[in-house]
Amino acid sequence: MKIHLDLDSFFISAERIKNPVLRNIPAAVGGRGDPFIFDSKEQSKISLLQKGQGAFIPSVFYDSHTSFENYFIEGSKIRGIVITSSYEARRYGIKTGMSIKEALTLCPNLRVVPPNHLYYHELSSKLHRFLQERIPVVEQFSIDEFFGDLSGYIKDEKVEEFLKELQREIMERFALPISIGAARSKWTAKLATSFAKPQGVKVVREIESFIRDIPIEKFPGIGRGYLRRLRNYGIRTLGQTKEIQAIFDSWKLPGQTLYRRIWGVDGEPVESGMVRKSIGISRTIDPISDREEIRRRIIILARHLATSVAKVGFEPRYYGLSIRYEQGNRSKAHRLSHARCSEMLIKDVMLELFEECDRFPTQSIVRLSLRCANERKRKIYDLLDHQRNERMAKLTDSALKIRSKYGMDSLKWGIELYSK
Numbered sequence: 001m002k003i004h005l006d007l008d009s010f011f012i013s014a015e016r017i018k019n020p021v022l023r024n025i026p027a028a029v030g031g032r033g034d035p036f037i038f039d040s041k042e043q044s045k046i047s048l049l050q051k052g053q054g055a056f057i058p059s060v061f062y063d064s065h066t067s068f069e070n071y072f073i074e075g076s077k078i079r080g081i082v083i084t085s086s087y088e089a090r091r092y093g094i095k096t097g098m099s100i101k102e103a104l105t106l107c108p109n110l111r112v113v114p115p116n117h118l119y120y121h122e123l124s125s126k127l128h129r130f131l132q133e134r135i136p137v138v139e140q141f142s143i144d145e146f147f148g149d150l151s152g153y154i155k156d157e158k159v160e161e162f163l164k165e166l167q168r169e170i171m172e173r174f175a176l177p178i179s180i181g182a183a184r185s186k187w188t189a190k191l192a193t194s195f196a197k198p199q200g201v202k203v204v205r206e207i208e209s210f211i212r213d214i215p216i217e218k219f220p221g222i223g224r225g226y227l228r229r230l231r232n233y234g235i236r237t238l239g240q241t242k243e244i245q246a247i248f249d250s251w252k253l254p255g256q257t258l259y260r261r262i263w264g265v266d267g268e269p270v271e272s273g274m275v276r277k278s279i280g281i282s283r284t285i286d287p288i289s290d291r292e293e294i295r296r297r298i299i300i301l302a303r304h305l306a307t308s309v310a311k312v313g314f315e316p317r318y319y320g321l322s323i324r325y326e327q328g329n330r331s332k333a334h335r336l337s338h339a340r341c342s343e344m345l346i347k348d349v350m351l352e353l354f355e356e357c358d359r360f361p362t363q364s365i366v367r368l369s370l371r372c373a374n375e376r377k378r379k380i381y382d383l384l385d386h387q388r389n390e391r392m393a394k395l396t397d398s399a400l401k402i403r404s405k406y407g408m409d410s411l412k413w414g415i416e417l418y419s420k
């Protein structure tokens with residue numbers, strides 16, 4: 001069977017290891033948009049990760065955020081959003097993505113702590129190494145999620161026992177509560193995990209009865225587009241998708257893949273070798289309508305992103321940009337490119353993506369997210385632009401050396417300086 005492991009409220013569990021005061025109380029890890037990176041006057045203290053420290057990291061780390069006041073208070077305002085909350089906090093209706101101000105209104109006793117991404121990352125790597133000792137094939141899926149394959153190693157009827165023991169051992173060694181799902185396929189296992197939370201084990205042996213009444217939106221990776229389309233066909237539960245298999249077929253490969261995943265017949269392997277690498281940077285900003293200023297900020301974010309990509313040392317193929325408007329609309333665009341990555345390339349692609357996805361040009365923008373990710377190993381470069389891209393890649397490497405030595409703001413694009 002294939003398994004999926006998901007740490008329960010990981011960042012909070014991690015903070016509780018260091019600070020026992022946070023145990024058994026409503027607690028949350030909050031995050032700031034760090035909007036001061038847009039301020040050309042402020043020399044931010046940024047420490048970038050060393051190469052080889054892995055994939056699941058926000059691109060920029062600020063130090064000196066030790067207290068709630070230092071990190072979340074700006075003037076008389078409480079800034080930031082909830083990244084993760086404890087189950088005690090969730091009982092008050094606190095959710096990921098909620099503003100900290102709102103969370104504190106719902107639960108005045110809530111303890112909110114600043115994030116410590118490097119520490120979470122280290123903890124995650126330790127757990128990864130431990131799982132590799134216990135399970136033949138392990139794939140890290142995100143900072144707090146893993147897939148594993150037990151076939152030929154643990155007999156199906158012994159899976160539950162094995163997983164409960166594994167769960168107990170993880171608690172004992174790492175003090176991290178974890179939930180585990182098991183099924184014949186990866187995505188069914190992942191779905192099962194959501195029914196095992198918190199700190200449970202759920203083994204699915206019979207797919208049809210398991211998915212019959214589960215609402216379609218619970219399925220991992222079902223986007224808003226598919227949700228809308230399925231609802232148009234009157235489909236509410238995963239079980240009902242069987243009635244419209246022909247419709248899924250008509251949606252070509254993505255639709256067919258989704259159908260196979262829902263019914264657990266995708267046959268997708270757990271891939272231990274593949275390091276899925278993805279790095280993003282997002283910032284929530286005060287509403288801005290001026291597109292020139294937005295472009296300037298995209299360039300700054302692209303610079304930070306490019307430096308992280310170079311530092312972590314991978315070759316992105318996927319470039320994505322998403323924006324959120326003040327009225328709540330969202331828009332996103334992405335591009336696949338096999339061109340050699342450089343800071344120039346990221347900047348140019350992101351600016352093009354912005355033109356493509358700015359669907360409400362009269363509305364103010366409140367959030368920008370940029371992301372780069374790799375694909376499966378395949379080296380195909382655009383031959384036409386090859387020489388230019390090679391040159392730009394070398395330039396990015398040189399820029400990285402300078403920035404590592406003299407700081408993120410030691411090299412900038414000229415346009416960044418025209419702050420309004």
Ligand SMILES: [Mg+2]
Nearest residue numbers: 006007008144
């Ligand atoms: Mg989790």
